Amino acid sequence: MRALIEFKDKRTILNVMEQASLDVYHIVRELSFLEGARLERIYNKGDTYYLHFYKGKEYVLKLWPGRGLYLTEKEEREQVPSNFCMLLRKYLRNKKLRKISQLDMERIVIFEIGGHKLIFEVMRPGNIILCDEDLNIIFPLHIQNFGTRWVKPRTPYQPPPPTKKLEDAKKSERKDVVRFLAVDMGFGGRYAEEICALAGVKKTKSPRELSDEEIEKIRRAIEELKEKGVRPLVMNGVVLPFPFKSMRGEGKRFETLSEAYDSLAEEKKEEREIVIDYKEHERKAKEYKEKAEYIIENFGELEEIFNALRKRISEYGWYGVDEFLEHFGRRIDSYDPEKRAVVIDGIELSLERSLGENLNLYYDLAKKYERKAERAKQVVVKKEEKPKVKKEKRKKKWYEKFHWFISSEGFLVISGRDAKQNEILIRKYMEPNDLVLHADVHGSPFTLIKNGKEAGEKTIQEAAQNTVNYSKAWKMGYGAVDVFCVSPHQIGLAPPSGMYMPKGSFMIKGKKKYVKDVKPELAVGRSEGEVIAGPRSAIRKQTKHYVLTYPGDEEPEELAEEIAKILGVGAEEVIKVLPGKSRLWR
Structure with a gap:
């Protein structure tokens, strides 16, 4: 009930x-x-x-x-x-x-x-x-x-x-095992129920009645939950x-x-901001109002039964109450000694209150849910006026934290943004089949062409240009810079004995292949609503919507605003790909 x-x-x-x-x-x-x-x-x-x-x-x-x-x-x-x-x-x-x-x-x-x-x-x-x-x-x-x-x-x-130990179970005042595990041992409700299920112990059993065998089963269940492989x-x-x-x-x-x-x-x-089901509030308000009205309409009869029952229980307690209730036929549906409540003609009444107080309580509940329904309706109206569209966020690839582009031949090319990223790129992501590039200038990123040993000259040329774009050559305004290309086995990760290498620096061994006179030029474009950047030949393979930038005098923040308006993207995304002060090709 x-x-x-x-x-x-x-x-x-x-x-x-x-x-x-x-x-x-x-x-x-x-x-x-x-x-x-x-x-x-x-x-x-x-x-x-x-x-x-x-x-x-x-x-x-x-x-x-x-x-x-x-x-x-x-x-x-x-x-x-x-x-x-x-x-x-x-x-x-x-x-x-x-x-x-x-x-x-x-x-x-x-x-x-x-x-x-x-x-x-x-x-x-x-x-x-x-x-x-x-x-x-x-x-x-x-x-x-x-x-x-x-x-x-x-x-x-x-x-x-x-928190209490399992050994304390037999001294617990808790009503059942599941509460002892949840509250006294601090496992919480979910784990307490799972422990009981794994141990095969009835969760409603009094902890004082647990046998030694059942306590051992609970102990093993707890250990099982600690050692079980995680599959979130x-x-x-x-x-x-x-x-x-x-x-x-x-x-x-x-x-x-x-x-x-x-x-x-x-x-x-x-x-x-949940849209509350105001119809449920309206249903409850109607239900409580009908119960209040029923009490008013049948107040005399209900009061006679209600008062007789209260008097009987106050004098003799709940013992023998079933025989007493037979005098009233089927009008009394059920009763609950713990809550001191009785259900008469389908209406629950508290024996702690008079019939009049129960009546007022139902009226108060009806008014409460009428107010809730009204507030919920207003929420629904606001939601309908301003529909909220959930934007699906694309999960980023691991390489998107670096400078990157897809070459016109379809190879992934990645450059470090700083010395720390150079270190990560070479130590963590470099593989034997890659190619490694670096500009012949202090302050250059390391660039990887993934599976670069299978790439053609066009991809190597594009990778060389992007290496120059994000080197000091752009900021210093150099007209052209040479870029060398080596295999991963030529990269020395540790300096020779007695020497020191700064973070993001590596020793290069053996013969270098050079790409000569590489000029800085960066294309910034929009593809599938997102900003992409790289050499012109690679970017125009992916989109028609792009602009060309060169080393210049405009601050990145100002130029990013202009490019964002042209491409229809966010300026904060554009500024991430600009190497420094730049100018637009006009």
Whole structure:
């Protein structure tokens, strides 16, 4: 039977995203590859912090206090960083992440960065706490007093009281096993149900009645959930590290837990303005109003039954109530001693109130849902006036973080944007069948022609021109520059003994093949709504919509605005491909 007093559903993006202790366990294992990475930048949006680590490439770690942590591609920033953000930059910037670990099986993660420890408390209300090597608090995001512990500067860090152990089950006051696992042991509802399902233990069983054999089965189920291979998915609006025996349905699969959390967070963000089904509110308002009107129409009869039942229960309790109810025939449908409620003629009435008070309650509920229906209608009207079209985001290819183009012969050509990218390009992406190019000038990118040993002279000429375009030759206004081309085996990754090579530099061994007098010229075009850039012969093979640029005096920002208007694209995308001060061919 339905409860008379309604409980609001408080599930939101926040608690849907909240990570349980086993979620934290698996995400920490996933993030362990970041150990050894350098923390380069720190930003915040409110209480959410974004840590930019570099290890071969950049990774952005989102710390969402009270919710969880994961790598993200959807960063938000305050225009002015918080004082705590500035403090973290002062102590942690450019330091190495030595270790990331979970404190026991608690929802607490410890980052050892340089000579400091950054403690991230996932459980609500959440906190980020900067400590020294000995866990003395330098400063927390929030100063907190929980009665049993203080979180404040110049005091030792004290974790919250530990969760209960499985051995405590037989002393638990919880009603059933699933609540003991979810609340007392901190596994949360989803994992508690899955543990019971794997162990073959009835979740409604009292924890005090568990046998030693059942406790051992639960222990093994917990270990199984810790050691199980991760196959992330989003199912029924929550992230799971792998399919659950206790949950049915098809989930959306992801490569990593971070991708799953990031996708769900974005999805829930878009659902914040939900168009509420106002018809459901109208239905409830009508139902409560009809019940109130029925009580008024039959008030005398209902009051006689209701008062007689209240008197009988107050004098003798609920014992023998079934025989007493037989006097009233079928008018009493059911009763609930726990809620002290009875259903008469299909209407639930609370025995804690008089019949008149129950009547007023139904009228209040009817008015409440009438107001909700009206507000929901207004939301629907606004949605219809301003339809929101969800734009599908194209997933970027790995090479799009570099300068790149497709040659007129169909080969992928990639150039580094700076010394760091030169290093990555040669050490990580160079393969034996590629060709490597470099301009004969200080300040040139390294360029790879993927599978370049199969490429013709036309592709090599185009790759040479793009190498010159993004070298110092463009900024210095040189008319022409020579470019050399070598095979990967001619690249020396380490300097000879006693010598030093700057970052992004390599030794070249053996004979070089030269492309002489290469003139800088960059075509900027639009293809399938996106900006592309490269040599003229390569770009015009892909689109008719392009302009030609040369070294000049116009600032990149100003020229990007002009090119964007010509091509019908965003200026911020154009500026990414311009090598420096330039001019348009007119």
